[in-house]
Amino acid sequence: MTTPAGSGRGFGSVSWWGLSPALDLQAESPLVDPDSQADTVHSTPELDVLLLGSVDGRHLLRTLSRAKLWPRRRFNFFVLENNLEAVARHMLIFSLALEEPEKMGLQERSETFLEVWGNALLRPPVAAFVRAQADLLAHLVPEPDRLEEQLPWLSLRALKRGERMTARGYWGDIATGPFVAFGIEADDESLLRTSNGQPVKTAGEITQHNVTELLREVAAWGRARATRGDPEEQQHTEGSPEPETPAAPTPESFTVHFLPLNSAQTLHHKSCYNGRFQLLYVACGMAHLLIPELGACVAPGGNLIVELARYLVDVRQEQLQGFNTRVGELAQAAGFAPQTGARPSETFARFCKSQESALVNTVPAVEPGTLPLDVLAQPLEASSPALEGVTQPLQGGTPHCEPCQLPSEAPGPLSEVLAQPQGALAPPNCESDSKTGV
Numbered sequence: 276m277t278t279p280a281g282s283g284r285g286f287g288s289v290s291w292w293g294l295s296p297a298l299d300l301q302a303e304s305p306l307v308d309p310d311s312q313a314d315t316v317h318s319t320p321e322l323d324v325l326l327l328g329s330v331d332g333r334h335l336l337r338t339l340s341r342a343k344l345w346p347r348r349r350f351n352f353f354v355l356e357n358n359l360e361a362v363a364r365h366m367l368i369f370s371l372a373l374e375e376p377e378k379m380g381l382q383e384r385s386e387t388f389l390e391v392w393g394n395a396l397l398r399p400p401v402a403a404f405v406r407a408q409a410d411l412l413a414h415l416v417p418e419p420d421r422l423e424e425q426l427p428w429l430s431l432r433a434l435k436r437g438e439r440m441t442a443r444g445y446w447g448d449i450a451t452g453p454f455v456a457f458g459i460e461a462d463d464e465s466l467l468r469t470s471n472g473q474p475v476k477t478a479g480e481i482t483q484h485n486v487t488e489l490l491r492e493v494a495a496w497g498r499a500r501a502t503r504g505d506p507e508e509q510q511h512t513e514g515s516p517e518p519e520t521p522a523a524p525t526p527e528s529f530t531v532h533f534l535p536l537n538s539a540q541t542l543h544h545k546s547c548y549n550g551r552f553q554l555l556y557v558a559c560g561m562a563h564l565l566i567p568e569l570g571a572c573v574a575p576g577g578n579l580i581v582e583l584a585r586y587l588v589d590v591r592q593e594q595l596q597g598f599n600t601r602v603g604e605l606a607q608a609a610g611f612a613p614q615t616g617a618r619p620s621e622t623f624a625r626f627c628k629s630q631e632s633a634l635v636n637t638v639p640a641v642e643p644g645t646l647p648l649d650v651l652a653q654p655l656e657a658s659s660p661a662l663e664g665v666t667q668p669l670q671g672g673t674p675h676c677e678p679c680q681l682p683s684e685a686p687g688p689l690s691e692v693l694a695q696p697q698g699a700l701a702p703p704n705c706e707s708d709s710k711t712g713v
Contacts, residue, residue: 289360290330292392292453294559294586295622296460297337300324301345303580303625304554319528323351323551325572327539328558330361331392332368333456339529340492350529353552355539357561359438362533363412366429367391369531370408373428376494384494385487393453430532438536455586457489458482539564543571553577559584562602570609570628579611579626586622599624 304322326334335352342348356362371388379387390401397405415422419432458478461467466484468475534542539561542548555573557565559582573579581602584595602624603613611626 289358290328290560291364293330293333293456293582294451294584295455295582297333297456298556298580298623299341300334300338300554300556301342301348303556303578305576305578305627319347319349321349321351322553323353324554324556325353325355325542325548325552326556326558327355327564327569328357328361328561329354329556330356330364330558331456332365332372334556335369335531336372336489336493340489343492343495347528351532352529353532353534353548355534355536355542357537359536362434365531365533366412367405367408369428370412370426371404372490372493381487381491381494385483385490388486388490389482392456428530430530433532433534435535451586451588452478454478454482456482457485461485462488539569540566541568543568548572550574554580556580556582558582559587559598562598562605565602565605565609567609570611573610573628575628575630577628578614579606579609579628581606581624581626583620583622583624 301322304324329335335354338350342350354362354365356365368388368391371384371391374384376384387401387404390397391405415425416431422429422431458481461481461484463484466476466481549571550573552573554577555569557579562581565579565581570579583602584590584598587595606613606624606626611628614625614627617625
């Protein structure tokens, strides 16, 4: 099946996988002094991350698998989606990734993971596993106390009662395949070699390797807990480790909190979320929700990562440029400035919240659309001159924030980029985001 170029219709209303490689969220977060922020219950610093539209849990799993490279922290992942199918997919993928090694070996688990991740049809053993997990979760979800006992890493308490049960169809992505998450980057650079201009390894082979290594690290938590005991108890009996000693977390050292659907515009009304998060991640399909009210949930000095539409294959280059520009405008209006010193990227736009930023501007609420490019851009010639600095090249050096100069007027209503004339999306001399750093 094909979709017209520039239509964006290949991106279904319910996504099964994201449009960017998996990130280590610790590497994207500001450094935290272990002595300045300690959770009194767990006696470890906390990292609070808010993710909008991350869809598939890839960033969370990547973060947990690389936790051993960082000083110990407790993770609080707050996930906000616009449909219950994505919530159910998160739960299924995590329950599979955290399956006890004694019940499912590494190779079987990685093959099952990939089949659930990207296949339209399942082999009988995998289909049986999915049915068993679905039945288990269906019984646990309506009972929060029992759910917390059996799946301590999962919290659905913030979901509304009516949002805990759903039965709907499949509306996946028919344009961008499932290999973007784990199949185009690798820590082992030999997997990325080329011969005569062609990759030596396929995206499927790279994905298989990366997922197997990721699940190997996840399984290491259980082995470490069984052989060494509870790390928190060890701290009391053997003395506290040096603050800089890397240590992989146990399954009890993180929690995935699912927030009410489409609650991005009202989170700041709750004091527990206002100014809480050190990192905010926004998928390209949720970029229209990047408003000052959402920015108020990020702590001063916190970081913002916005997924760009680079891997949405059925859109034109000028539309991508318009989207990148619009993301910069929305981020600045929400109180963020581009990270100076951040590595240039065509896949993610990176910003930080200045210490001086405040909720001094508002953006009209926008209803979520079914296409990620609904929010792309107004004509660039209509952009405020105060926003020109958003697309300046990023310089080398240590990332830091600069005070944001917010526009004096709120941006106008968002236009549907696909309805815009091509010439209105970007001026003729507009450079690609690889050069602008947005």
